[in-house]
Amino acid sequence: xxxxxxxxxxxxxxxxxxxxxxxxxxxxxxxxxxxxxxxxxxxxxxxxxxxxxxxxxxxxxxxxxxxxxxxxxxxxxxxxxxxxxxxxxxxxxxxxxxxxxxxxxxxxxxxxxxxxxxxxxxxxxxxxxxxxxxxxxxxxxxxxxxxxxxxxxxxxxxxxxxxxxxxxxxxxxxxxxxxxxxxxxxxxxxxxxxxxxxxxxxxxxxxxxxxx
Numbered sequence: 001x002x003x004x005x006x007x008x009x010x011x012x013x014x015x016x017x018x019x020x021x022x023x024x025x026x027x028x029x030x031x032x033x034x035x036x037x038x039x040x041x042x043x044x045x046x047x048x049x050x051x052x053x054x055x056x057x058x059x060x061x062x063x064x065x066x067x068x069x070x071x072x073x074x075x076x077x078x079x080x081x082x083x084x085x086x087x088x089x090x091x092x093x094x095x096x097x098x099x100x101x102x103x104x105x106x107x108x109x110x111x112x113x114x115x116x117x118x119x120x121x122x123x124x125x126x127x128x129x130x131x132x133x134x135x136x137x138x139x140x141x142x143x144x145x146x147x148x149x150x151x152x153x154x155x156x157x158x159x160x161x162x163x164x165x166x167x168x169x170x171x172x173x174x175x176x177x178x179x180x181x182x183x184x185x186x187x188x189x190x191x192x193x194x195x196x197x198x199x200x201x202x203x204x205x206x207x208x209x210x211x212x
Contacts, residue, residue, distance in 0.1 A: 016045060019060040021138070027054040029097045036092060036100070046090065049100040050144040059135055063104075065201065066134040066156050066193045071105040072205055073189060074130065077180050078109065080212055086115040088128055093121070099147035103131040106150075109179060130154070130179055146171060152179055159194065161186040 016022060027035075032049045039045055048055045071087070078085050086108040094100045106128035108115045114126070127150045133141070134156045145153055146169070153164040153171060163185065164171040165178055177185050188208055195204035 016056065016058045018044075018058050021055060021057045023140070024054040024056070025052065027052055032100060046102050047092070047100065048102065048138075048141045048144050050140045050147060051098060053140050055138060055140050057135070063135050065196055067104040067132070069193055069196055069201060069205065070132050070134060070154070070156060070161075070189055073192065073208065074105075074107060074132070076205070076209060076212065077183070078107075081180075083109060084112050085109045086112045086118075088115070091121065093127060093148050093150075095144075095147045095149075099144040101141060101144035101148060103128070103150075104134045106131040127151070132156070142171060152177065156189065156193070159190055161189045 027049065029049075032047075032054055035054065036047060039047065044058050046057050046059065048057070075085070075087075088106050088108065090102045090104060091106065092100055092102050093106075107130045108126075109129040111126050111129065118125070127148050129150075130152045131145065131150045132154045142153075146166070149166065151166045153166075154177075155162045155164065163174050163177050165174050166172075175186075176182065188211070192204045192208045195207060198204075199207075
């Protein structure tokens, strides 16, 4: 009996529907890097890699509004507290040979001066001080953030914000953000995102700024 031929196609030819997630096991680091090159920078697909497991995800359209709103809230709070920052969007962060992840948004705050003028990450660059995810996040994604060493991670899912901080090589859910202590962030963000669907993003943000 002749064995069936192995069918291979470029990852870029995959048609993933919005909201779908594809997990591919047994992917080497070199294959992961090659897949990122094949997909290119201007793409809808987001990639996460941790220890030979690759996840590809296409966000839903409604995923974009919370991402933008939470990023705008972070910028507003940083400005109100007189702190400077460098946003790095959904840059691919890597721990070579182990992990790669693309946050919805991220910010350098303590290390912002070091990152001014960076057009791409360089070996030895620190992880962002704050990363934001606004969709259901898998264990692969959390493990990737852990390997890269992002000190603070926000996950917004099902209308709720959860704040994680890195402590002793584990993520611990906390009530307050170390970056913005003594502020009811979970309440503010949930309310502002909900209001944005009712009155529009601009008005929702204006209402929050009035509170601040």
